[in-house]
Amino acid sequence: MKIHVPRDAAARAVGADQVAAAILAEADRRGIAVTLIRNGSRGMVWLEPLVEVTTPEGRMAFGPVAASDVAGLFDAGWQGHPLALGPTEELPWMMMQTRLTFARCGITDPLCLEDYRAHHGLKGLHRALTMTRDAMLQEVIDSGLRGRGGAGFPTGIKWKTVSDAPADQKYIICNADEGDSGTFADRMIMEGDPFTLIEGMTIAGLATGATRGYVYMRSEYPDAVQVMAEAVRIARDAGLLGPSVMGSGRAFDMDIRVGAGAYVCGEETSLLNSLEGKRGVVRAKPPLPALEGFFGKPTVVNNVISLASIPVIFDKGAAYYRDFGLGRSRGTIPLQIAGNVRRGGLFEIAFGMSLGQIVDDIAGGTATGRPVKAVQVGGPLGAYFPRALFDTPFCYEEFAGAEGLVGHAGIVVFDDSADMLKQARFAMEFCAIESCGKCTPCRIGAVRGMETVDRIARGDAAAIPLLRDLCATMKSGSLCALGGFTPYPVMSALTHFPEDFVPLHEAAE
């Protein structure tokens, strides 16, 4: 029999390795031949470890499985067991999604190229190899794909800028420095379907004339680093990477690089400095990295999900992708639902669902069963949304209009025990710890911000306008998003949850 047990870090973190070992031991004891496949995660993290058994009726899901459940599951013949969930594809979480970027994740063996090919893998690259560079660039522009790292810049325009820049060497750099709390889409795709990212970067190289690429990963993701490095080796051995991509005579190759625990290196210019072997200090723009990036050469810096969405766009066409979404937010977005939720995980859907639907219907409210108080969207630099803003549609412009940001689409839910003054202080503390130190509003402002929040906590009402003023300075005076966006969580906490800022509350009475 064929059994899938995820190798995704979230599954391993809750015992998938022990479950896999128990399955092999139990099968051996009973003399049952088992083919065990370590797949990526389906994204239903609350059901991990999610074990799947292949049957003539499709893959059947069981979860969450503990090693101690394995003998009982074999006794039951893997059916009619209390942990049986039915066909995986028919679970409501799966049925409600539109999986384009994550179509293969959790289904295939992440490091099996044959499996990748059997599930539409490399179809996009095959098509790209028949197109002119201009046609490839137009395809990306027409898809409406925007940077999934958070900035939302049109990917096709960025590629065209690099393509048009004359240079002897250009680079494709994948920003895999996924440091935002509440986000794990990059990690999941790199652990669960790494060839998608390699294919997307290769297409980017062909479209822009870049022949070298790097994936800048985090040291906090040891499992993802290992899978990506192995996938690059396999792709190179198979002739997908190297001097002649799939025998086309056109070159593209790539390597994996690992950061060293600096959050600010997720900012594209400090990432470039880090990759060059320097301190991860932010660079002023202009010059744009597209014109003067890695070692001064024209460089595409794209997020993992942007690049991993390229193969499906080339496989199915720009129009297919563009037809999903709302307004200027086209295609799908892999939501990462995290924190205090009943059902947490990855949920890919067209842009446009309201925040309330995501939190109440998809996530099912809080894990603790208490009322939802606040939802932070977009990582540590994202705003805290109160229930009053739950009708905001999940789109770039609409979130900006509500003084927030989509960011990398991480959604962290807090119940009513959260203290929003404490969360505001943490935002400032995080900025102070992670500031690269280049510009004053961030380096000094974050420290003063912590002190000012502490004054408010001690009952000093005069510190509140000071905090607002400081946030305005940081927002407009910082070079990058770290100092510039730290005011989002701080100001949203202050604006939407004044009762947690005691003197403000007293002043209102």
Added chain:
Amino acid sequence: MQVDEADVCARVGDILDAHGGMEGPLLPILHAVQDAFGHVPMAALPVIADRLNLSRAEVHGVVSFYHDFRSQPHGRHVLKLCRAEACQSMGGDQVADRARALLGIDWHQTTPDGAVTLEPVFCLGLCACAPAALVDGRVVGRVDQARLDSLLDEVRA
């Protein structure tokens, strides 16, 4: 752990040889040095600077910029606890307070017997099974009090 300077120079030289021809090799070199010695010894800096045609100050500047690089060896085990928002929402702060109290040390410190170093980490990407920890590079999720206590038993043994 005392490191012999001549030994450091020789082994760092080998690491530098293995990274020849790389674009922007300093971070991969520093990772390799830290893997080899458990930290980045001061004696390694001039060797690296000389080979890469940098000043010692530049190399030191890079080492000190990144949280990962340590100037001292860590304990026999390293326990990293996530301090970021998703873990906070699931009681990560209480778990961290308990860890500090039971180990009797603060962040970045090592227990006097050299068994455990406690480090904060900002996001392991395990935000849907929070609170999260990394024990000697192994991921652990849903770290409630009971799971923390068993992790502490493991690293203090």
